[in-house]
Amino acid sequence: MPSLYERLRNDDYTGERRCWPCTAVNAAILLAACAGVARRRSRSLAAAAGLGGAAVIALRGYLVPYTPRFAPRLASRLPGEFFDHGDTAPTSPPGAPESSASLGDADDDDDEGEAGEEVLAALLDAGVVLADEQRVSLDDDFRAAWRDEMRDLRNRDDEALAAALRAAAPTGQEVDVVTPSGWLRQDDTRWFVVSDGSHDPANENWLSRPVALSEAAAVRTLADDTDLSEGRRAQAAGPLRTFLERCPACDGAVEETTEVDCCGGPGGASADAPDEVLACGDCGARLYTFE
Numbered sequence: 001m002p003s004l005y006e007r008l009r010n011d012d013y014t015g016e017r018r019c020w021p022c023t024a025v026n027a028a029i030l031l032a033a034c035a036g037v038a039r040r041r042s043r044s045l046a047a048a049a050g051l052g053g054a055a056v057i058a059l060r061g062y063l064v065p066y067t068p069r070f071a072p073r074l075a076s077r078l079p080g081e082f083f084d085h086g087d088t089a090p091t092s093p094p095g096a097p098e099s100s101a102s103l104g105d106a107d108d109d110d111d112e113g114e115a116g117e118e119v120l121a122a123l124l125d126a127g128v129v130l131a132d133e134q135r136v137s138l139d140d141d142f143r144a145a146w147r148d149e150m151r152d153l154r155n156r157d158d159e160a161l162a163a164a165l166r167a168a169a170p171t172g173q174e175v176d177v178v179t180p181s182g183w184l185r186q187d188d189t190r191w192f193v194v195s196d197g198s199h200d201p202a203n204e205n206w207l208s209r210p211v212a213l214s215e216a217a218a219v220r221t222l223a224d225d226t227d228l229s230e231g232r233r234a235q236a237a238g239p240l241r242t243f244l245e246r247c248p249a250c251d252g253a254v255e256e257t258t259e260v261d262c263c264g265g266p267g268g269a270s271a272d273a274p275d276e277v278l279a280c281g282d283c284g285a286r287l288y289t290f291e
């Protein structure tokens with residue numbers, strides 16, 4: 001029989017998974033609320049409220065509803081390393097997806113499974129991807145050329161990257177840079193939205209900056225080194241991300257991770273958070289989500 005404590009406790013946000021910035025934000029809000037009660041009402045009421053609130057934070061991880069959604073953004077704006085979420089929070093503006101889409105998503109006429117096989121076959125034919133009985137790997141020369149392109153694009157500003165992505169996207173696709181506004185804005189958050197210009201959200205694909213860097217660079221390298229068609233190049237950009245060993249954004253080492261933090265790390269806090277992602281060990285950029 002689990003104890004009452006065990007039954008009340010939310011393992012997602014406590015113990016090893018406790019997110020200290022979220023806890024600190026909650027404790028600060030609780031203290032401020034108690035101070036208000038002490039001033040206007042009574043000290044004993046404030047003490048009781050404080051005790052109750054602290055118990056909830058201890059058991060559930062946080063007191064204020066939706067903390068995992070707002071606290072990373074709030075904490076990231078406060079000074080001090082303690083509050084540093086490592087810029088890993090996938091802070092999406094309203095309407096933005098949990099994880100990045102791909103250039104290849106724009107072309108959804110094909111049956112996905114079939115298209116995936118055709119793309120892999122084309123990459124094998126072109127010598128970009130190599131296969132033996134043991135494993136599938138990326139050609140070393142292609143990897144080096146791709147990394148050079150990523151280095152080159154990394155130093156460009158958003159508009160210039162959007163232009164490169166526009167050139168990499170299939171004909172007829174537009175690319176807009178979207179940054180969330182207001183106090184929730186985090187400095188490094190922007191999305192590259194690939195669309196057919198119809199302003200129909202169903203036809204929009206939102207790419208994070210690291211993914212945009214990776215895919216624009218991959219398409220450029222494919223255009224230089226292979227005779228794959230424009231459509232195939234865009235379709236290949238997403239699957240090629242599974243071969244990333246260096247982060248497009250900072251050149252840090254890419255790791256396979258199953259880490260799901262309260263709110264900051266790859267995987268996020270949503271109920272359907274993916275278990276396995278490729279993410280940068282240095283900057284936390286999420287680079288591929290295995291489904």
Ligand SMILES: [Zn+2]
Pocket residue numbers: 247248249250251252280281282283284285
């Ligand atoms: Zn990185």
